[in-house]
Amino acid sequence: MTDTVTERADAEGLRGRIATELERTRARTALLTEVVDDGDLMRQHSPLMSPLVWDLAHVGNQEELWLVRDVGGREPVRRDIDDLYDAFKQPRGDRPSLPLLPPGEARAYLATVRDKVFDLLDRVAFDSGPLVADGFAFGMIVQHEQQHDETMLATHQLRSGPAVLQAPPPPEPAVRLAEEVLVPAGPFVMGTDADPWALDNERPAHRVELPAYVIDAAPVTNGAYREFIADGGYDEPRWWSEPGWRHRQQAGLSAPLHWRRDGDGWAYRRFGRWAAVRDDEPVVHVCFHEAQAYARWAGKRLPTEAEWEKAARWDPGTGRSRRYPWGDDEPTSAHANLGQRHLWPAPVGAYPAGASPLGVHQLIGDVWEWTATGFRGYPGFAAFPYREYSEVFFGDQYQVLRGGSFGTDRSACRGTFRNWDYPIRRQIFSGFRCARDATAEQAHR
Structure with missing residues (x-):
């Protein structure tokens, strides 16, 4: 009897947590889509991005597909729009020409889907299969919407x-x-078997052996990156890989995206406002090729994904891997710059409570960090619940990024979370830190 009562209490606690996360996430979606008019929502602001109204209806469509239909077994709300909001069928450049739901209709659709999801949440049994165990499908949808946010x-x-x-x-x-x-x-x-909302590419946990190495205590700053620019780093092919130099020439790269000359210095456009570049903030809006060129110029390299994760999770006192650099507790405002709480990276040294046991700072939040590793599955990888979440992206064309940015929500960020993108992308909130092999003397300390 006691076990039954405990199980009921655990289930009710999980329902409450899921409801809170769904509502908190939808509030952020509303903020991002209600601060502009309908014309802005329908407009494509960059060929790299969808119109905001496409993202708005897409998160509702995914919620309907996975929760209303798959988990709940309910009748479709709008089967007629499935193809419109299928990211694999509709390239971003084509989405403005589609017969998209106008903003008012999209919001009404999201509200209808959400009402059905809350009705389902009141009734679902969390032991009825792997898709709903520990609320996984609900957590997946929360993370999906936050990623689109x-x-x-x-x-x-x-x-x-x-x-x-x-x-x-x-x-x-x-x-x-x-x-x-x-x-x-x-x-x-590396990786996890224990985190209930971890996605398939974070699994399974596996042992990795690494030689000694040295990693930057913080992400590379604007000030350090300005030195690279001033030293002619964008004009010297020897710092760049062959594809990197080719892209730097074709794209005309000369500084991070959103930078411009400002007298003797630089200014940076942040969400419609120009401000002087601050030297102690992590550099943001650089692509993998720029990060790699800087690292070579500095006599270093980018860390591998395994090196990044060991620096972020490994506790030398216990030998175990933590969920976050600071431990297993959820991030707070004292630990990391996450969740759009601020609109740009914090200066280095702003989050001492978020440091790893080794003293590596700001591994979570602020900027996504490029690594030297291409995106692949871990040994023993199994696609779940569908191949299109991760497996179809495996290969050398995508580089792994780690750690999250100031725009990443805590639900979609942990020490095992893996992001990936093309090495030329820099509209994302991407930065980096450097690493190098340890010297013989350091390795034997």
Whole structure:
């Protein structure tokens, strides 16, 4: 009897958590789509991005497909729009010409779907199969919508016109950081088997052995990157890979996206406002090729994905891998710059409570960090619940990014979370940190 009561209490607690996350996420979606008029919602602000109204209806369509139809077994709400909002069938460049739901109709559709989802949530049994175990399908939908919220935030950064988003500035530095941190040789557990809402590409947990290496204590800053520019880094082919140099020439790259010359310095356009580039903030809006060129110029390299994760999760005191650099507790405003709480990266040293046991800072939030690793499945990978979430993207054409940005929500960010994109992309909130092999003396300390 006691076990039954406990199980009921656990189920009710999970229902409450899911409801809270669904509502919190929808509030962010509403904010991003209600601060502009209908014309702005329907407009394509960049060929790289969808019209905001496409993202709006797409998150509702995915919620309907997975929760209303698959989990709930209910009748479709709008089967007629499935193809319109299928990201694989509709390239971003074609989406403005589609017969998309206008904003009012899209919002009504989302509300209808959400009512059905809450009705389902009241009745679902969380032990009826792997799709709903621990609320996985609901967590997947929360993360999916938050990922599109970050995509919509990136669209806001690309739109022209007056500023419409408001947020306070991030905190000021609280500590002075070392330049680099030594990560000793040895094994660690990468990935997870235990996180109930972890996605298929984060699984399974597996042991990885790494030699000693050194990693930057913080992401590369604007000030450091400005030195690369001033030293002619964009004009020197030896720092660039062959595809990187080809892209740098074809795209005319000369500085991070959204930068412009401002007298003797640089200014950076943030969501419709120009401000002087601040030297102690992590550089953002650089592509993989730019990050790789900087690292070579600095006499370093980009970390592998495994090196990044060991620096972020490994606890030398216990030998275990934590969920986050600071431990297993959910992120708070003291740990990391996440969730659009601020609209740009925090200066380095702003989040001492979020540091890893080794003293590596700001691994979570602020900027997505490019790694040297192409996107592939871990040993023993199994696609779940569908191949199109991860498996169809495996290969050398995508580079892995880690850690999340100021626009990433806490539900879609953890020490095991993996993002990926083309190496030329820089409309995303991407930065990087560097690494290098440890010297013989360092390796034997």
